[in-house]
Amino acid sequence: MIFIGIITALIACCIDIAIEEGSSAKFAFLKEQVDKCVAEECLVYPFLYWVLLNVVPVVIGSALVVYIEPVAAGSGIPQVKCYLNGVKVPRIVRIKTLIVKAVGVTCSVIGGLAVGKEGPMIHSGAVVAAGISQGKSTTFRRDFNIFKYFREDHEKRDFVSGGAAAGVAAAFGAPVGGVLFSLEEGASFWNQSLTWRIFFGSMISTFTLNVVLSTYHGRPGELTFAGLLNFGKFDNTSYDFRELPVFIVMGCLGGLSGALFNYLNFKLTVFRIRYITKKYVKVLETVVVAACTATVGMGMILYLNDCKPLGEDPTKYPIQMYCADGQYSAVGSIWFQTPEASVRSLFHDPPGSHKLTSILIFFTFYFFLSCWTYGLSVSSGLFIPSLLTGAAWGRVVGMGMEELFPGQTWVDPGKYALIGAAAQLGGVVRMTISLTVILIEATGNLTLGLPLMVTLLTAKWVGDYFNEGIYDTHIQLMGVPILGWEPPPLSHNIYATEVMSCPVVTFNSVETVGKIADVLTNETYNGFPVVDPPLCPDGRNFGTFRGLILRSQLIVVLQHKLYNETAESWSHKGFTIKYFRDAYPRYPTIQQVHVSDEERHFTVDLRPIMNPAPYTCLHNASLPRLFRLFRGLGLRHLVIVNDNNEVVGMVTRKDLARYR
Amino acid sequence: MIFIGIITALIACCIDIAIEEGSSAKFAFLKEQVDKCVAEECLVYPFLYWVLLNVVPVVIGSALVVYIEPVAAGSGIPQVKCYLNGVKVPRIVRIKTLIVKAVGVTCSVIGGLAVGKEGPMIHSGAVVAAGISQGKSTTFRRDFNIFKYFREDHEKRDFVSGGAAAGVAAAFGAPVGGVLFSLEEGASFWNQSLTWRIFFGSMISTFTLNVVLSTYHGRPGELTFAGLLNFGKFDNTSYDFRELPVFIVMGCLGGLSGALFNYLNFKLTVFRIRYITKKYVKVLETVVVAACTATVGMGMILYLNDCKPLGEDPTKYPIQMYCADGQYSAVGSIWFQTPEASVRSLFHDPPGSHKLTSILIFFTFYFFLSCWTYGLSVSSGLFIPSLLTGAAWGRVVGMGMEELFPGQTWVDPGKYALIGAAAQLGGVVRMTISLTVILIEATGNLTLGLPLMVTLLTAKWVGDYFNEGIYDTHIQLMGVPILGWEPPPLSHNIYATEVMSCPVVTFNSVETVGKIADVLTNETYNGFPVVDPPLCPDGRNFGTFRGLILRSQLIVVLQHKLYNETAESWSHKGFTIKYFRDAYPRYPTIQQVHVSDEERHFTVDLRPIMNPAPYTCLHNASLPRLFRLFRGLGLRHLVIVNDNNEVVGMVTRKDLARYR
């Protein structure tokens, strides 16, 4: 866990520093161009530069994702969620994915898309954790016995949830929030000793990040860079009892707007799945989005005349545009920053820094831009864009409040921006407690805890009335058989016999190699019950249940030719475990294993290899009961037996996921 | 959940206000007496008054507990933990327990024992939740079908974990901490929709408490009383990078001292279980402790000459003793306060308020006093005494640091007192993430988050090296078969056949009333497999497994005479569910049911009543597998069957708990 924490934090630092440097260089160059051109009326050039500087990194990032590792697209949170739920998503925790993700997200943030780097950080943490659990399990754990083998997957999952927590901790400087995140989104079976190990990992991660970033920024030992996402401190904010209704209303708004976001994004994703299938079209789409982003930005800077005097806290790259000397364009400053810095300025700019219309227009465009962006074939996070959208309308609400209650000390548009950001994000992702804690930790302010809770809970309620959270929507669209938290309602009268698949493809406890090879080639199933052949092979050929064998095990058997010419005693046992462990987790496919014609008549005794006592269920068990077994124990295959312990059916997650 | 939150908070308010008023009256009276007597050299009288004022409430509280509801003794957290683990502790969630607990804890705090009111608050929350779930399940859920009935226990457990969370939220003003508490200590199967409902309940609870207490203290609408335990805000505390080693060392100290505490308390409890069995002896012991507390306090006030000028923030009842005019005795002020207020003053008194020796002596006495007190037959919490002990030695460390690094801004004894308190409490109860969050929320300070985490994790590590947490120790001593978080190590080679009890007492699917009555009278088991009788009743009389029936169900059958003279068709079905639901959860015992001689020959068909598809396991399953089934699904009974689905054994929690 220490390593997970440290490595995750280091990756986070690299991404952060790369983005920081890249964006600085880009914006410095653009500012120079703009400043030069305003006088000479040649704004087309900086615009073109801008488009170019957006498109080039985005193309790199997008090409990486599309051509090298498509699974690295998006934020990775839905995939990690599936993984923690017990569903295998292929290649999701490979090192290659990590690299593509890290480079991809750097490119897309530098490319100025409406994305954040937080979601990918979480995914990176998960990959790191999986990698470490791997190394550990093959290096240190040789001596463990065969049951360990069956539990490998389970264990790896625990590590991954730790990694996700470390990722959150690094992304937001929120160790507690990280633990809660991996709890709220992932774990089904929670475990105290695991909890505090995860907690420790998260803490280490935050701490490492802090040390490295403080050093990078030239202030070693100060520990001021708690997370990647630094919202800055809210110092003297307090709230009034009477504001709570306002927060509730804002929560509703957030829920509504989040639900709208999810709905639009859902339609868009369906459209993408249907029509945007060619690889180059995917890259092209990202190019269009990147160019649009630049265009919208330029358009707003040009047509919104929102000049501010250069105050005490000007942005890093104030552009003057058509403003008078000593002033800068407020809209320009929002666009000439990473989205994250924009969130920060919306939170902390003193009252009156922004014009109502410019913020409203910004909100509208940004809402649609970010909706369009999420789901593109780039690595991208959703947190920052949602926060930014929310902060924009929150600030509008704050301005409204200022009008309504002039001169009240507790009316602070920054606070409303924060609440709005929380409401929007809550409406989109529908997390409650973890988001509360993450936001509290990221802002370093506890007094706003209650308002945040109220807002987030309301946003969740309102949003859930309309549709599911964005991650769940995407999981649905991925077609992954994920199980909910509760068995579907009204399912008490559905019995195992209706859910299960039958007839079942089974193996006899002593089976010929030929049959095994044939079945593996012809069927895609990953688990097969092993049965004693029925004594009288009549029509109803149910065999008595003996155990369960996995495709991967059978393949290792065939690969290493662990069979005898006759069904005699079989003495490889000591070696087999080693074979299985070495092969884990990348088994060859059946096509890669060659079985000669002669070998086809050999037999193999499956009994020493199979899992002799897997979970089974009687045919008259109800659906909720099956559900609980799968959910609570993270099963993949469940064999359904009848009263005589004969195999009558097979249930997998896919079968359960059909009932909703 | 709303109701749970509100009612828990209201109970918390009542307890708090009662304690506040009671203690004020007591200390005001004592102060008057002392002040009067110092001049007249008659300190014996105030001492006697003090003893009296300690003993009387304590006797009331203790007598209530001992004679009315012994299960209300202690903090209740171990019991709630057992309950959440799936073990039934009789009478733990009855209203009577709640009342005794609330009155008892008020008495013991007023009685000046070294106890806190936080643990009992958590228990109260749990009782409230159980009560509400009850009302709900019998009032609104009539129309649910029979499976609901089997899940009743499960559901109630969810409510109870919500109640415990609300209790923590009320006690510490820590809604997030409450959720984490019920997670870290209780839940085994975690559920997203449950989480946010619990979270909501906790929030409501904090909020209600806040409103009521603010109003009580005459400042409605200010929301300054976030929790019962108000540590006051730490405002301008920061820490330095180089302090982290100090925090780690303090964590070790806390772990050590916590382990010592647990060890002593363990020995003491064993002694108590063995020798202090008579009821009046128990009451007597509390009297002795109460008197001792007063004596120690008086002794310290008399012999420690620690005079302070009446500063800006004098305590409420400064006693002058032998000090010069305009001064007061610092030790006296610690004793003439509720322990909670003392914690607060140790945290916040300006540097130099206390003398080293007096704090050291106070620490020593208080450590042993609180150790002696926990486990007495009174309602008592452990949090505050541990915090106080820890704050005392933490302050000592702080003074040491002041000596070592004079003039450094970051050396603040109050901060060290907080860290010390955390270390001590962490060493005693061994919680990590929830305690971190609770302390952060209770102090309203986020900057000290990292030091707190470091300290608590170290304390847990060091402490776990020596023994278990105090709650687990007490659970062990209660003899409750609680299951750990992980299957015992090295248990992979233990199979179900070794764990299970056999022969099993079973019923045939159509059974005579006489046999049922006899078995219920003679055996104490609560669950019986229902079998088809073996066709040839030879020696190995294994019947084929059909279902599982509970003792409670059989009793209802006998009580309502739901049987026929012959084994004919049986048409009561509609009514039976109602019978079962009405009886829940207080079933009569078998002795209360009369079965006439004639009726003994009647038969009853158990098939419509039994649970037709309970979880079963094959006889060759390994212990970890059984363990996961129990832990993940919260089972009580697991039937072990052989390959032919014949019942060969029975496993309950007790059987599993034997393996550690």
Ligand SMILES: Nc1ncnc2c1ncn2[C@@H]1O[C@H](COP(=O)(O)OP(=O)(O)OP(=O)(O)O)[C@@H](O)[C@H]1O
């Ligand atoms: N051995 C089998 N015989 C017959 N049907 C099976 C067998 N294994 C799985 N099925 C059925 O095939 C369908 C698809 O199964 P699925 O892809 O979920 O299983 P799997 O590939 O074995 O498991 P997983 O996807 O977890 O690797 C399901 O309806 C399932 O019930």
Ligand SMILES: Nc1ncnc2c1ncn2[C@@H]1O[C@H](COP(=O)(O)OP(=O)(O)OP(=O)(O)O)[C@@H](O)[C@H]1O
């Ligand atoms: N029907 C039964 N036949 C034989 N042995 C049983 C039966 N039920 C329980 N036992 C055994 O009796 C011992 C004590 O059981 P225990 O008190 O845990 O069971 P219970 O009272 O049925 O369940 P619970 O305590 O959860 O109400 C255990 O070793 C258990 O295996």
Ligand SMILES: [Mg+2]
């Ligand atoms: Mg499959």
Ligand SMILES: [Mg+2]
């Ligand atoms: Mg029992």
